[in-house]
Amino acid sequence: MLVLGIETTCDETAAAVVSRDAEGRGEIRSNIVLSQLDEHRPFGGVVPEIAARAHVEQLDLIIKKAMAEPGLMFSDLDGIAAAAGPGLIGGLIVGLTTAKAIALGAGKPLIAVNHLEAHALTARLTHGLAFPFLLLLVSGGHTQLVAVEDVGSYRVIGSTADDAIGEAFDKTAKMLRLPYPGGPEVESMAKKGNPKRFALPRPMLGRPEPDFSLSGLKTAVRLEAERIAPLSNEDVADLCASFQAAIIDVVLDRVRTALSAMRAAKRAPNALVIAGGVAVNRAIRGALQLLSTEIGIPLVLPPPELCTDNGAMIAWAGAERLARGLTDAFDASPRARWPLDGAGTRPKESAGG
Ligand code: KG4
Ligand code: ZN
Secondary structure, eight states: OEEEEEEOSSSEEEEEEEEEOTTSOEEEEEEEEEEOHHHHGGGTSOOHHHHHHHHHHHHHHHHHHHHHTTTOOGGGOSEEEEEEESSOHHHHHHHHHHHHHHHHHHTOOEEEEEHHHHHHHHHHHHHOOOSOEEEEEESSSOEEEEEEEETTEEEEEEEBSSOOHHHHHHHHHHHTTOOSSHHHHHHHHHHHSOTTSSOOOOTTTTOSSOOBOOHHHHHHHHHHHHHHOSOOHHHHHHHHHHHHHHHHHHHHHHHHHHHHHHHHTTOOOSOEEEESGGGGOHHHHHHHHHHHHHHTOOEEOOOHHHHSSOHHHHHHHHHHHHHTTOOBOTTOOOOSOOOGGGTTSOOOGGGOO
8 A cells, every 4th residue: 555645734845655565564665854944944933824835835846756756656556645734724725735636636535634643653654563552742832642542543641731842942942042943952052061050840740640831841941041141151051951851850750640540541551652853852762761661661762754744654644544444535624723632533624724
């Protein structure tokens, strides 16, 4: 089974072809990602109108490359998948409409994929992982702990009350006048800093529900920065290190709580999987590795290029759905909001954006 996947939810224009064999093993045949970082950098964040325009300009070419690399024509495909949400509505319209046009023209089924579902299923493409597993999804827009029980069956057991972790990294970087995007900058400054210099809060630590809250931590960083201003390079490094150490403590505690909840419900997961842009962070990966050894659960880390937004994960989620006969009508509409718990319910025209 060959599926083309299109990803345009945020600031990456991406397309990929993935195959899935009868045993459910996946293979990436092509995976083309064009980042719009340079276009958004001057504004210090993603500008929705610029993103939508860039998707319109680049998507055809990206799809052409994704098809040309494995030497395929649309008639060779078994399905066309596109991320239909959640995300920025302009980009979603571009990606989903393009997928519909290709599917209609080539007479192939359409699969409208939930972007979060695609992150959730990536570990099955890379590691052939069996259900159930626990997913820690940490990106600029999302921070969730998800019990992944089957294709289309996801239980969000923890989420954030305010900022996403990636957003907290980005806002911290902005406060400390580090370049955009902030995550990688904070990580590299943290390496040079003292994580114990500032006693920052660990919000939600020890709470029985595995939820997150990051805004208090972000405010604490701002107050410390204001208190000791003007900031030297060393101050910035120490603030970054202290911030990242607080994030790691919170992540470990919340993951432990989620694991206990799954075990108590007799749904012990086969593995802990991490996805999303923040999953690239080496300090967080390392800390989770230690936790996995300590509590005896395998940690599955997809390669960084499959943790951040990409077309292969959309194509794979499309293939997993297609293999179960789950396709979508041509009136499927893009959804700016589409909670993962509702991934089994499909987007309808009446549901609106
Ligand atoms: O998944 P992603 O590429 O896009 C979405 O948000 O959907 O994630 C981007 C986020 C940004 O907030 C970025 O700052 C963060 O991931 N990020 C990192 C690192 N690399 C990227 N956060 C912490 N450490 C990193 N090394
Ligand atoms: Zn994403």
